[in-house]
Amino acid sequence: MNAYIAGKSLSIGADVLVRAALSEEFSGASGRYFDNDEGSFGSPHPDAVDTKNCQAVVNAIEEVIAFHQA
Numbered sequence: 001m002n003a004y005i006a007g008k009s010l011s012i013g014a015d016v017l018v019r020a021a022l023s024e025e026f027s028g029a030s031g032r033y034f035d036n037d038e039g040s041f042g043s044p045h046p047d048a049v050d051t052k053n054c055q056a057v058v059n060a061i062e063e064v065i066a067f068h069q070a
Helices: 010-022 051-069
Strands: 033-035 040-042
Antiparallel strands (some): 033 040
16 A cells, blocks of 8 residues: 655654654644644644534544444
């Protein structure tokens, strides 16, 4: 399986996660959105802060979990 997204490298996201876990750069960043493309903190996509959209995602995840627990 090729873990590649057109034009992007998964190592970029992995690097950000390692930095977020271990670097002082992210020490005060709890709850903030880091934009990999911009390389800085910014505002999340409007869909990410829409309560109805967020609840729909939670509902979908719970349905998948329930299906696999049955």
